[in-house]
Amino acid sequence: MTNSTSSTPQLKAGRLESLDILRGFDLFMLLMFQPVFMALSGVMDVEWLEPVRYQLEHEPWDASFRLWDMVMPLFLFMSGASIPFAMNKYLTGERPRSEAYLRIAKRVILLYVFGGIVQGNFLGFDPNRIYLYSNTLQTIAVGYLVTSLLVLNCSLKWQVVAAAALLVIYWIPMTFCGDFTPDGNFAEKVDSMILGRFRDGTRLGENGEWVHSPHYHYTWIWSSLNFSVTVLLGSFAGQITRRVERAKAWKMLAAVGIGLLIWGKLWDPQMPINKQIWSSSMTLWAGGWSFIALAVFYYIVDYKGYKRGLEWLKYYGMNSIVAYMLANAVNFRSVVDSVSYGLKPLLGDYYNVWLTFGNFFIVFLILRILYKQQKFIRV
16 A cells, blocks of 8 residues: 655646546445435334435345445446556556556455455454455455456457456356356356355354355356456546547546446346346446446536535545445444443434444544545555
């Protein structure tokens, strides 16, 4: 990790603020709005809030797609959108390629380990509770590795070909070597075979045998093909913003997004849009919405120059890994509880809402301090 500091706020040359602001919006939804809203609406139990609650929960297996199913794909997409900017100095010869490969290796390892700390119990030192591949950061590690190598070594044309090939390679055994049920799909079989007892959702039963939860259907190994496509799609968006003039770039982003939505929806009857297995149709569907979201933010922030009221989202967007790790690996609820337990009789059922808000507000304050001091922790 590197820590960049300066006396006055400076952005990298050519850096697009819309990328940081959209990434920040995605993380704000994940690390503040959704958990606080769900806690509050759960206590209020107001009927008119139910449609919002519905959109802020993940879709069950046999349904379609909700707003909350976009959070992880958008995070992967935005990680890809930054790659063309990060790799530019190596592509132009400003820095040696060997340095790029070392950077890629370092980032992949750190992201994998951080993901394991957050969700794989890597620091629990309990061999019965270690999960090798189960977290968003680990999917970014895989997608970043594939995308960075392609950006460094292939033209845009062959990058697009690679993305299409990955979608099809994923599709072939999913269609011909299984079905699209929770237990019968090919990706499920691959995870069970390779990860085994080290798969998230697996625990040691009372009889000494390893038991996998019947409610856990997320797949990781075979789905890595499409994780990589999601990051690649983000890279394509980043390359559009770099190569196309701003007056046309937002229109191209929107057009590509609409095209991906149509492609994903047409594929849906044969291969369902399903986030838990990261199906090819879902990859296109989520990618389409990600392109459109970036087009909107790019139009507002970078083309029209309107940033008033949006700058604070950079607190999250410019320290995204720090934000994610703080919110998921550190329990600030205990801190809030220790200094405000006297409010419990006054707040009653709303005390849990207060603890939830306080937990994520501390994360927000830390990110704000880092931003104001121009300290950005890069992985």
